[in-house]
Amino acid sequence: MSNCFPENFQALDPYYYSPGVCPRGYTVACAAGLGDGATVGTCCPTGYGCVRGRPGHESNACRTVLATDSYFSYRVALTTATDDSPRPQSSTxxxxxxxxxxxxxxxxxxxxxxxxxxxxxxx
Structure with missing residues (x-):
């Protein structure tokens, strides 16, 4: 759901937002100090925790465990890493x-x- 992210959101390194303020509905789920006195953090949806190092996925993933059986509707965007052309989307x-x-x-x-x-x- 791209409308949940800040404008011009980029999910890949080396992109980040500064100053360190999470978007509405997100909280800092994990953080680490950098050698230059700065701190890097990952904003996760409220109620999610931070999971690092998921093979085949982004390294700063957010995770929660469902308390009840649930149905989810979501959009899937087909992306390419080589251009910024419109991306076809499907719902499921x-x-x-x-x-x-x-x-x-x-x-x-x-x-x-x-x-x-x-x-x-x-x-």
Whole structure:
């Protein structure tokens, strides 16, 4: 759902947002200090946690576990890495049982050493 992300959202390194403010409905789910005194963090939808190092997926994935059986409707965009042409989209609905893991992308943010720290992340 591209309308959930900030304008001109880029999900790949080296893109990030600064100052480190998550979009509405997102919170800082994980953070790490950088050598220059700055901090990098991943914004996940509220209620999701941060999962690093999922093989074959973006390294800063967000994850939650479904408490109840659920149906999800979502759009799938076909993308190419070589151009910015319009991308065809299709909609689908899928059933997921309670206990299933749901993953989402999260915008990456940065803050300098002089910016206020994020709640729960003193680095």
């Amino acid at each position: 609905t899928q059933f997921w049982a309670a206990g299933a893991g749901v993953f989402a992308r999260g915008p990456v943010i940065r803050r300098s050493g002089s910016d206020p720290s994020w709640p729960g992340f003193p680095v």
